[in-house]
Amino acid sequence: xxxxxxxxxxxxxxxxxxxxxxxxxxxxxxxxxxxxxxxxxxxxxxxxxxxxxxxxxxxxxxxxxxxxxxxxxxxxxxxxxxxxxxxxxxxxxxxxxxxxxxxxxxxxxxxxxxxxxxxxxxxxxxxxxxxxxxxxxxxxxxxxxxxxxxxxxxxxxxxxxxxxxxxxxxx
Numbered sequence: 001x002x003x004x005x006x007x008x009x010x011x012x013x014x015x016x017x018x019x020x021x022x023x024x025x026x027x028x029x030x031x032x033x034x035x036x037x038x039x040x041x042x043x044x045x046x047x048x049x050x051x052x053x054x055x056x057x058x059x060x061x062x063x064x065x066x067x068x069x070x071x072x073x074x075x076x077x078x079x080x081x082x083x084x085x086x087x088x089x090x091x092x093x094x095x096x097x098x099x100x101x102x103x104x105x106x107x108x109x110x111x112x113x114x115x116x117x118x119x120x121x122x123x124x125x126x127x128x129x130x131x132x133x134x135x136x137x138x139x140x141x142x143x144x145x146x147x148x149x150x151x152x153x154x155x156x157x158x159x160x161x162x163x164x165x166x167x168x169x170x171x
Contacts, residue, residue, distance in 0.1 A: 002049035005056040009063055011070055013157040016133065020058040021047055024082035028062065028132045030153040039131045046084040062135075069134065072168055075101040077135050085129060092126035099140045102169030104162065106144045128152065134161070 002021065008031065009016040019027030026047070029039055044050065061079060068074035083090045095113055099105050107127070111119045130138040133152060139161045143149045151158035 002047055003052045003054070004043065004047060004049040005054040005059060006051045007053065007055055007059050007063070009066060011066070013160045014153050016066075018059050018062055019043065019051065020056040020062075021049060021082060023056075023058050024080045025058050025062050025132065025135065026082040026084055028066075028135055029130075030133060030157070033152040035128070035152065039129070042129070043084050043131060066134065070164075072164070075165075075168060079135060081132060081135060083136075084131065085126070088122065089126040089129055092123055093130055093132070093136045096127070096130070096136050096138055096140070099137060102165040104140050104142045106142060107149075108144055110141065124149075140165075 004019045004021045004026065006017055006019040006027065009018055015031040016028055017031045018025065027043055029036075033039070040051070058079065065074055065077050065079060069077075083093050085093070091114060092110065095110055107124045108117060108120045110127075111117050111123045114123065127138045127141050128150065130136050130152070133139070139151055139153075139158045141149070148155050148158055148162075
């Protein structure tokens with residue numbers, strides 16, 4: 001049986017659940033989000049695994065880097081990631097990781113970068129299905145009108161992350 005090690009992490013803006021498999025981080029998501037069951041089911045089905053509350057080297061490294069991020073001393077993460085989803089979702093998530101720290105993009109802008117401006121809704125859905133919050137920075141996506149749109153951790157958490165990155169990009 002494949003074991004996905006999981007640990008909980010308490011941030012200033014909400015609780016995260018982190019998971020690792022084969023020395024890669026496969027989960028860093030808001031513990032109490034609306035899509036919690038769907039995200040967990042996708043990961044379990046995609047890996048054939050089960051969750052076991054246990055630590056791993058990758059989780060310990062991720063926790064240390066998240067501590068640095070929340071303390072304002074880290075802008076770039078160096079964690080091996082395992083993206084579990086459809087090919088399209090993986091394309092969206094890989095594109096999200098190209099958005100520079102302290103910057104934002106829109107759903108339609110992300111669709112254009114994927115060479116299909118008609119996929120805005122599909123891009124939004126893939127963004128919402130991201131299981132690696134902060135490491136795959138879906139919080140950097142805003143509405144075309146510049147307003148904050150839905151976020152798994154809540155709009156307050158999204159605003160906090162964007163404000164934190166905006167302040168840190170000066171350093």
